[in-house]
Amino acid sequence: MGMNNTMRSDKETDKGQTARSGPQSVGRIFSILEVLSSSRAGATLSELASTTGAPKTSLVGLLAGLVAERCLIRNEAGRYFVGPRFIALAMKTVSGRELVTLLKPVMEELVEQTGETAVFAVLDQEGDLVNYVAKVESSNPIRYAVTVGERRELYCTALGKVLLAHFPADQRQAYLEKTLLRQHTDNTLTDRAALEQELKRIRDEGIAHTQDELFIGASGIAAPILSSDGTVIGALAVAGPTERFIANVKIHEKYLVKAATECTLLAGGLPAPQKPGNRP
Template identity: 35%
Template structure:
C-alpha cells in the first residue's frame, strides 16, 4: 500500500470521525475547514463514501450525514460486545461441566473467527488463541453458522469452491456438506472429527440474538483420544443448553421470537 493510499484512507477515517459531533448534517466547506483539506479532496472522499453507503447526502440541504451502513457496523460492534458479556459466565460453567476447552466463534466471510475462549484444565488439550481464523466447512462452529444462513447465502458459499481439503477427513464435496448442514439444522448441533486437524474433535451449538437469528456458535473441543462418540453425545445436550443460555442473555426466547420476522434464516 502506497503512502498516498494510506493518506487517503486516513483522511477518509478522519472525515467519518467528524460526524461524531452529532450535527444533523455537514457541508463540504465545513468538513474541509475542520479537516484542513481542500474542498475538491473532501468532495472526492464523500463521493466514495456515499457510493459505499457509509455517508449519505441530505437532498433537502445538500449536507452530508452518516449512512445506514455505519449504523449497521455499529450494531455489529454492539453485538460482539454484548456477546462477550453474555458468553463469559456460560463459557466458564461449560468448561466446569465438561472439563474441555470452550469457545465462541462468529462467521466472517468463509471463515470462523474465535472471539472468546477458555482452555481446558487437562494437560493434553487444544491450543487455539482468541482471534484465530479457521475455514468454516471443516469446523463444528462453521457448520452451525453455515447451516443457519439463508438458502441463498448457503448455496453461494457452496458454489464458491472454498472447501479446501486439510485432512483426509475434510468434506470437500458440496453435496455432502449440504446434506450435513441439513442434519445439523435439524439436530441442533454439529460435530467435526479429524476434519481440520487429525486428532482433534469438536461439537458446536447455535447462539441466537433477540430476533432468533444465529449470530455465533458455542463449541467445545478436545483431542479425539478423549472425545470419542460417547462423550460427544453426552456433552451435546449440555452444549445446546449452554448455547440457549447465552442466547437468553442476549434477549432471545422461543416464545418472543416466534412472532418476529426472521432475518438470515430461510
Template identity: 35%
Template sequence: MQNKNKTVVKSLTILNLFRIHSRLTLNEIIHLTEIPKTSAHRMIGSLSEMGFLTKDSDGYYSLGLLFLEFGHLVAERMDLRKIAKPHMEALRDEVNEAVNLTMRDGDEAVYLEKVDTDHPVRLFTKVGRRSPLYTGACSRIILAYTDEKEQEAYLQNMELKSFGTKTIVDKDVLMDILRQSRLNGFAISYSELENSTVSIAAPIFNLSGQVIGGLSVAGPELRFSKERITELVKKVKQTANNISKELGYNKQLM
C-alpha cells in the same frame, strides 16, 4: 502502494471530521482538511457511493447509515463475548474441556473467545483464529443456520480445501450435513481442522432470531467416546441456548 495508502489516509481524514461536525458542505470539508478540491470531490464521491457518507437536498454531507450497521456489529460482538464468557467458564468447569466461541466474518468464522482446560493433553486454539465456514463444527454450525440461498451462493463460490484428514470437501455431502445439523440443532466434526480432534457445536441466536455465533466443546478424540459425546451434545446445546436467551432470543416468538 504508497498512493493507495495516501488515499486511505485522506479518506479517513475526511470521515474523522464528522466525529465533531454532524453536517458539512464540500467547501467546508476542503477548508478543514486542506485537501485539493479535485481530490476531495473524488474521495467524497467514492465514500458516498460506498455508503460511508450521504448527501441531503441542501448539499450537506453527513455519515451514512453504513456506520450505523458497523456500530451495531461492534456492539453485538462485544455483548456476545461479555455475555457468553461466564457461561463458557461454567461449561468448561463442568466438562473439563476447552470451550470456544465463534462469530461469522464474511466467508470465515473468527474465534472471539476461548476458555481452556487444565488437561495436559488439549487442543490449542487462539482467540482471533479464523477458519472457513464449511469446516470445523464451531464454524459450520453458523453456516448451517444461514439462509439456504446464501448457503448455496457461498458453496458455489468457495473452493473446499482440506485442513485435516477428515475435512469435508464434497459439496453435496456438505449440504446434507448442513441440513442434518440444522435439524439436530448441533454440529460435530472429527479431524477437520486438526487431526485426532473432535468438536461439538451449537448455534447462538440474537434478539431477531438470527444466528450470530457458535459455541463448541473441543478436544483430543481419545477423550470423546460415543457415550460422552451424547452427554456433551446436551450440555453444549443447553449452554448455547442460555446465552441466546440472555441476548434476548425467544424461540416461541420466532
C-alpha cells in the same frame, strides 16, 4: 450584479441540497437496517419504501451499495436481509463486548462440566470465515487450544458449520460455489452434495459435529446462539482431543445445548424449539 447574485444563489442551493442529501441518505440507511434487523423474513424494495417512507428510486442505489459492501444480502426473490458485514460490525461494538463478558461464566461452567475447551465465535466481516472471539480452555494438560482472533474455514469446523448451515439459502449456495473445499484430512467433507446434506442435518438437529476434519486428533461440537429476531449471531463450541472427546460426546451434547440456550437468553433471544429426532 443580478448575474452574480444568481450565481451565488445557485451555489448556495447546490450546497444546501448536498448537505441535506448526505444526512438523508445516512438516515435512510439506518432506517433500512432497523427494519431488516427486526424481520426474519427480510423485506422487498416495495416493503422497505413503505416502512421507511422513502421513494423506491431513492432506495435502489442505497440498497445496491449496501449489498455490494456485504452489509445486506439480496436473495433471488428480491428480498433483502441483514448481511455478514453488519452482523460482524455489531459484534465489535460495546454491546458485543458486553455479550462476551456475559457469556464467559456460561463457558466456564461448560468447561467444568465437560472437562474440555469452550469457544465462542462469530462470522468474520467478509462472511466466509469463522472468527474466534472468546475462549475458556480446559485445565487438562492435553487439550484443544485456539487463539482469540483466529479465523478458520467454515466448512470443516464445528463452529463454522453451524454458521454456514444457517446462512440464507442463496448466500449458502454462493459460498459453496466460490469456496475451494480443501482436503485437510481424510475426514474433511469436500463433496458439495455431502456437505449440503450435513448442513441440513445441522439445521434439523441444532448441533454441528467435527471429527478430525481440520486437524487429526481434534474434534468438537457446536450450537447456534440466536438474537431476539431469531438470527444466528454466533456459535458456542466445546472441543477436545478426539479419542477422549468422542467417548463422552453424548453427555457433552446435553451440556452444550443447555449452555447455548443460556447464551441465547443472555443475548436477548429465544431458543429455537427442539425438533423431533434431535439428539439432545
